Amino acid sequence: MRGYERLKGKLALWPFGLHCTGTPILASADKLSRECKEFGCPPVFPHEASELSASMETVTPAQGKSKKSKAIAKTGGAKFQWQIMESLGMDNNEIAKFKDPEYWLKFFPALAVDDLRKLGVKVDWRRSFITTDANPYYDSFVRWQFLTLKKQGKIQYGKRYTIFSARDNQPCMDHERTVGEGVVPQEYTLIKLKVISEFPSKFSCVNQLKVPIFLVAATLRPETMFGQTNCWVHPDIDYVGVKSTQQSCILICTQRAAQNMAYQGILDPSHPGHIDIVANFKGADLLGLKVKAPLSSYESGVFVLPMMSIRSSKGTGIVTSVPSDSPDDWVALQDLIKKPAFRTKYNLLDSMVIPFEPIPIIETPGLGSLPAVTIVDQLKIQSQNDRDKLQEAKEKVYRVGFYDGIMLVEKYKGLKVNSVKKLIQDQLVETNEAIIYYEPENLVVTRGGDEAVVALCDQWYLDYGSEEWKTEVRKAVANLSATDEVRRGLYSTVDWLHEHACSRTYGLGTRLPWDDKWLIESLSDSTIYMAYYTIAHLLQGGSLDGRKPGPLKIWPEHMTPEVWDYIFLGIGNPEDLVETKSHTSLSVPILKRLRQEFLFWYPVDLRVSGKDLISNHLTYYLYNHIAIWPNEPNLWPRSIRANGHLLLNSNKMSKSTGNFLTLADAVEKYSADGVRLALADAGDSLDDANVKEEMAEAGLLRLYGLLDWFNMTLEILNDSTLQQKSDYRTGAYTMHADFVFENEMNNTIELADKAYASQEYREVLKIVFYELQAHRDRYREVCQGSVHTNLIRRYMNIQLLLLSPICSHVCEHIWINLLNNKTSIFCEKWPELSCPVDRILLLQGRYIDDTAHTFRLQLKQYQSSKSFKSSKSVGSHSVTQFIPPSDAVVWVAKAYPAWQAQILEIMAANLSDDGKTLADNATLAQLLRPHLKAMGKMAKRAMPFVQLVRERFVIHGKRVLQLQLEVDECEVIKKNLSYLISTLGLRQPDGLKINYSCDSNDSRIEESVCPLEPLILFCEPSTSASMTFLNPDIGSGLFTLNGVTIFDGDTYTDVVSRVVTHCRSLALRSKDLKNITLYRFTDPTCGHLRIPPYPMEALQIVQPTARFVVDASSSTITLKIGSDFIPIGKKLLYTTTVSS
Structure with a gap:
């Protein structure tokens, strides 16, 4: 993007920082330290780990996809941190240094910069830096940012439920997770089911x-507790009884749930994370227990029963049963009622199951007061194994019941369900019959490898839930330049976003300036760092960690909060800051220089990031810019683009499968421009970009091809003799193809400009790399090699300028070393149009391309269907050989036939309001039905014509519905007559006639031909015979041509043109064949029998004035020169002296 903006005449800045904040580096360093402490240094790991390490070395791409977890896939299956480092190619001495987290900051950032330099990114590396307090300048900047936010009341302190790493003993933010990015805490109501019967004798200690002892069931619907008929557990799940000093009781649940409770003050508030287990149970041990269910109509108690679909990874492993409103509960209860053997298996008495009928608690529209029972009958659900139907039933009952259901129970009777949920939850908590409980809504695994929990933490947090702040952010999103997907994602995040924990105690980063036991977490110190880029080169002196001052000799201690205020907020004036030396010892000119640098570059014109950061980093980025510059929307971000993740060969990159390629290896393998080209082709949207190695290989070959073309063409352009031999033209443009090619180049400039500006790089590549070269090749073909030097030179400049932002190195090489320019290509301007784009001329050029292609296909069809063949005997066999036509007639239409015009009028009348969508075929068929009878035999062609117009509409838009023709087909064909005759192998110069279909006496022609769809009819071939053309040029890539047809009356030019066509069709054309010399043998019978090379005394040049005469009766060919007839036999020799 920077290369493009430079060409557009802008001062474009692309800085690049390296974010080191967070837990990953410190966690990895600590893991190394633990491994060395436990296994030695270098460590000797257990046998199974060694086997795993060895197996990593034998993984190949052919082994297919790995089924390992995401975390394992990232490390190639390594179990230990030391093994991960070994997989990077490090030796033991080097690995040992990484026990120090500071060494990571010195080692990897420099490598990252080196790899990016090899790729040729257009970064101002003077402004690069690393984060954390290892960089005192950036550390000072972040401390100032947080002081500013705190002054504004944006940062608060208090208890919050947050995703938490028990291992690291601190909150676990998105960037610190290997699984579960974006997962937030989910609130449940823990229903306390008091055990009112004794446990089995083996648990006498519990008795x-x-x-009190409670089974605690986690529910999302406390309003349905009035309908409890029993309680569910899974017979095979492990449960624990844990002591709760806070509740003065024993709680039974899964250990995973107890772990979450331990960090929420539910068990022992004075010892977060501590679990005091008094007993361990299998679910089967709990079956048959009688419990008191809060709010249930069965006041004497309900029983614990088995449900096989319960998961230990969700909730507490204990589930309340409300069969009136839960299809799962109703079906599971029916299984127990209908299957005595099932009850017997778990020693359940009939009295524990059969008497408990569903209780009507909610009137659900369309489903009645027992919605679960009703929908199970409607969907014919037979058992708990009908999982898909049960899911459908569950979703429908919940959706209708929660939003439209009416409560039937006393106290809440007549109220809507969604209005009483919170009231009933509060009631249960106030009566100590329930507890508020949180757990992650989905699995979260930290980078340290432990499963995260939800903890109730004292911490500093950014108040992103403030409605006042949200309102301003929504305004910023509305004014932002972004794709629809990004804008929707930002709006959605702002809607649900609440407080965000910005502090932690473990990791690398900057410490809170007012409470230094806390570190600022990684999503919070990276929200306005773009402002720091504007002055980083003046502060840090080119060092990533700021270990030495920059050109202004500013030291970190000079950068006080007052200085930052002046630079970024314009608060105060430099004279006052400097006067007493109380705020800084910097000079006034230096302060003004820093302020000017910031104002010159800010705001951020474009921020590009991954799609997974829309819901965190990119949203926080907007929040913080609005907070720091609340009254200066001119300094808020202007545009955001997001991209998907990177796939390699259509699969995720993974060391464990071998589908893995580092940037350094990619550049080494495919070159920098080969990789850049493959990346541009990989995709532009939020979908994952797919880098294909075959594309990189093909692109690299095309770049070499482009370089070869430049070398060859410049050799001709720089040598007037070669120009003449190659038939290159100068002076005024004389051919229709000249104007078409010039117009295509102008159109390419416009299209490329739009695509670059929209960051649609795959589209850019298509336009400037593939299509522009295709225009060049078509121009050369239509001109039959006789191109104009001015247009070729203009093409060279345009090709290099438009492609240079992507393939910078190749373009710069050609620009400097081949075109001999003195300054970089990026010092040039975006190419200007030589004249406005002529849309009609575009249509003419594409018309002639399409027409030539169609005519070639029709010639092929003609060849396969006709029986004009000459017979000759070879030994005892008769051989037939096709004789191609020498003449043809093209029929074009002046206007649409009446039946087609009527169809176009109907299609135009039913176009969408915005003019971008045609009516569907079913609608058009209905509209055409009344007119079919009047169309007669053309009626059967009505819908095929509709489809043809629809295909054109996709390319050209609504102008294809116009009855007034934009292209004069007859005129365009006349202007390109020589090309069409040549490409079809017809007789020059008048082998192709052009007529209007309305002038034909054949009604079939008039009815068949329509505008833009000319018809070509080939004439029966004239008298002809075939010849063989030998080529003596060793290593030229030109070979013997058999079966070249010679027509009676052919000129020298006709025959040469046909030889050229044969070379093209046989893919033998490796050089310019326009300047061919023909030779005949002085002995037409035996001369060709000599062993090449042929002596010149055996050859005679065929004079350009000669005509070829064919005797049909004997199939012999003679040359007519003046009044002389010279026999030439069946073989001629052709050669060319034009170099490659």
């Missing part, structure tokens, strides 16, 4: 406890 002897003098405190």
Whole structure:
């Protein structure tokens, strides 16, 4: 993008920083330290780990996809951190240094910069830096940012539920997770089901406890607790009884749920994370227990029953049963009621199951007061195994019941369900029959490898839930330049976003300036760092960690909060800051220079990031810019683009499968421009970009081809003799193809400008690399090699300028070393149009391309269907050989036939309001039905014509519905007559006639031909015979041509043109064949029998004035020169002296 903006005449800045904040580096360093402490240094790992390490070395791409976890896939299956480092090619001495986290900051950033330099990114590396307090300048900047936010009341302190790493003993933000990015805490209501019967005898110790015992069931719907008929557990799941000092009781649940409770003050508030287990149970041990269910109509108690679909990874492993409103509960209860053997298996008495009928608690529109029972019958659900139907039933009952259901129970009777949920939850909590409980809504795994929990933490947090702040952010999103997907993602995030924990105690980063036991987490110190880029080169002196001052000799201690205020906020004036030396010892000119640098570059015109950062980093980026510059929207971000993840060969990159390629290896393998080209082709949208190695290989070959073309063409352009031999033209443009090619180049400039500006790089590549070269090749073909030197030179400049932002190195090489320019290509301007783009001329050029292609296909069809063949005997066999036509007639239409015009009028009348969508075929068929009878035999062609117009509409838009023709087909064909005759192998110069279909006496022609669809009819061939053309040029890539047809009356030019056509069709054309010399043998019978090379005394040049005469009766060919007839036999020799 920077290369493009430079060409557009802008001062474009692309800085690049390296974010080191967070837990990953410190966690990895600590893992190395632990491994060395436990296994030695270098470590000797257990046998199974060694086997795993060895197996990593034998993984190849052919082994297919790995089924390992995401975390394992990232490390290639390594179990230990030391092994991960080994997989990067490091030796033991080097790995040992990484026990120090500071060494990571010195080692990897420099490598990253080196790899990016090899790719040729257009970065101002003077402004690069690393984050964390290892860089005192950036550390000072972040501390100032947080002081500013705190002054504004944007940062608060208090208890919050947050995703938490028990291992690191601190909150776990998105960037610190290997699984579960974007997952937030989910609130449940823990229903306390008091055990009112004794446990089995083997748990006598539990029976002897003098405190209440509760099974705790996590529910999202406390308003349905009035309908409890029993409680579910899974017979095979492990449960624990844990002591709760806060509740003065024993709680039974899964250990995973207990772990979450331990960090929420539910068990022992004075010892977060501590679990005191008093007993371990299997679910089967709990079956048959009688419990008191809060709010249930069965006041004497309900029983614990088995449900096989319960998961230990969700909730507490204990589930309340409300069969009136839960299809799952109703079906599971029916299984127990209908299957006595099932009850017997778990020693359940009939009295524990059969008497408990569903209780009507909610009137659900369309489903009644027992919606679960009703929908199970409607969907014919037979058992718990009908999982898809059960899911459908569950979603429908919840959706209708929660939003439209009416409560039937006393106290809440007549109220809507969604209005009483919170009231009933509060009631249960106030009566100590329930507890508020949180857990991650989905699995979260930290970078340290532990499963995260939800903890109730004292912490500093950014108040992103403030409605006042949200309102301003929504305004910024509305004014932002972004794709629809990005804008929707930002709006959605702002809607649900609440407080965000910005502090932690473990990791690398900057410490809170007012409470230095806390570190600022990685998503919070990276929101306005773009402002720091504007002055980083003046502060840091080119060092990533700021270990030495920059050109202004500014030291970190000079950068006080007052200085930052002046630079970025314009608060105060430099004279006052400097006068007393109380705020800084910097000079006034230096302060003004820093302020001017910031104002010159800011705001950020374009921020590009990954799609997974829309819901965090990119949203926080907007929040913080609005907070720091609340009254200066001119300094807010102007545009955001997001991209998908990077796939390699259509699969995720993974060391464990071998589908893995580092940037350095890619550049080494495919060159910098080969990689850049493949990346541009990989995709532009939020979909994952797919880099294909075959594309990189093909692109690299095309770049070499482009370089060869420049070398060859410049050799001709720089040598007037070669120009003449190659038939290159100068002076005024004389051919229709000249104007078409010039117009195509102008159109390419416009299209490329739009695509670059929209960051649609795949489209850019298509336009400036593939299509522009195709225009060049078509121009050369239509001109039959006789191109104009001015247009070729203009093409060279345009090709290099438009392609240079993507393939910078190749373009710069050609620009400097081949075209001999003195300054870089990026010092040039975006190419200007030589004249406005002529849309009619575009249509003419594409018309002649399409027409030539269609005519060639029709010639091929003619060849396969006709029986004009000459017979000759070879030994005892008769051989037939096709004789191609020498003449043809083209029929074009002046206007649409009446039946087609009527169809176009109907299609135009039913176009969408915006003019971008045609009516569908079913609608058009209905509209055409009344007119079919009047169309007669053309009626059967009505819908095929509709489809033809639809295909044109996709390319050309609504102008294809116009009855007034934009292209004079007859005129365009006349202007390109020589090309069409040549490409079809017809007789020069008048082998192709052009007529209007309305002048034909054949009604079939008039009815068949329509505008833009000319018809060509080939004439029966004239008298002809075939010849063989020998080529003596060794290593020229030109070979013997058999079966070249010679027509009676052919000129020298006709025959040469046919030889050229044969070479093209046989893919033998490796050089310019326009300047061919023909030779005949002085002995037409035996001369060709000599062993090449042929002596010149055996050859005679065929004079350009000669005509070829064919005797039909004997199939012999003679040359007519003046009044002389010279026999030439069946073989001629052709050669060319034009160099490659």
